Amino acid sequence: MNPALAPLFARRSIRQYQAKPVPDPVIQDVIEAAMAAPSANAKDPWEIIVVRKPETLAQIAAGLPYGKMLGHAPVGFVVCGNLQRVNGQHLSYLLQDCSACIENLLLALSMLGLGGVWLGVHPREDRIAHLKQLFHLPEEIIPIGVISAGYPAETPPPRTRFNAAHLHHEQW
Numbered sequence: 001m002n003p004a005l006a007p008l009f010a011r012r013s014i015r016q017y018q019a020k021p022v023p024d025p026v027i028q029d030v031i032e033a034a035m036a037a038p039s040a041n042a043k044d045p046w047e048i049i050v051v052r053k054p055e056t057l058a059q060i061a062a063g064l065p066y067g068k069m070l071g072h073a074p075v076g077f078v079v080c081g082n083l084q085r086v087n088g089q090h091l092s093y094l095l096q097d098c099s100a101c102i103e104n105l106l107l108a109l110s111m112l113g114l115g116g117v118w119l120g121v122h123p124r125e126d127r128i129a130h131l132k133q134l135f136h137l138p139e140e141i142i143p144i145g146v147i148s149a150g151y152p153a154e155t156p157p158p159r160t161r162f163n164a165a166h167l168h169h170e171q172w
């Protein structure tokens with residue numbers, strides 16, 4: 001691991017949190033980092049709902065089979081894509097842009113001493129429907145993923161998952 005890339009390798013999924021609130025300026029920094037992600041034709045199709053109310057976090061978690069930790073997190077981010085504001089109205093660009101946004105958000109959390117985990121929503125129809133109903137989302141707003149976040153109460157070590165078998169030079 002190149003030490004210059006240490007912040008990237010230090011990002012791990014964090015599923016346990018301290019009971020410590022996350023200050024508003026920190027949330028703002030994280031959102032700015034998320035919205036700095038690459039985006040096809042710079043359409044920036046993401047829409048992010050920041051959730052702090054414990055009852056709302058519990059309601060989101062109820063529809064995410066592998067997202068129960070969100071019910072114990074101080075903050076959650078629901079990352080959606082706007083089909084009216086994406087390159088060529090292509091769902092694929094929306095998914096790619098929002099995934100880049102989520103990764104930026106996770107890296108920013110980690111670099112600021114917090115931690116989070118990406119909870120998959122798209123393409124699971126039941127999870128999409130759950131979030132659409134819970135937040136009364138307009139037709140063109142597609143929930144892509146939820147990030148459960150807070151100050152870490154676990155410290156998984158940095159790691160590389162480099163696998164030479166998945167690397168190809170010049171040809172397949």
Ligand SMILES: Cc1cc2nc3c(=O)[nH]c(=O)nc-3n(C[C@H](O)[C@H](O)[C@H](O)COP(=O)(O)O)c2cc1C
Binds near residue numbers: 013067119
């Ligand atoms: C699209 C996507 C969906 C995921 N969904 C979940 C999830 O529902 N629950 C969960 O605990 N982790 C989820 N993860 C996190 C992965 O389990 C995790 O990133 C992977 O095991 C690698 O570990 P690391 O993040 O610590 O490097 C998801 C990750 C991605 C990219």
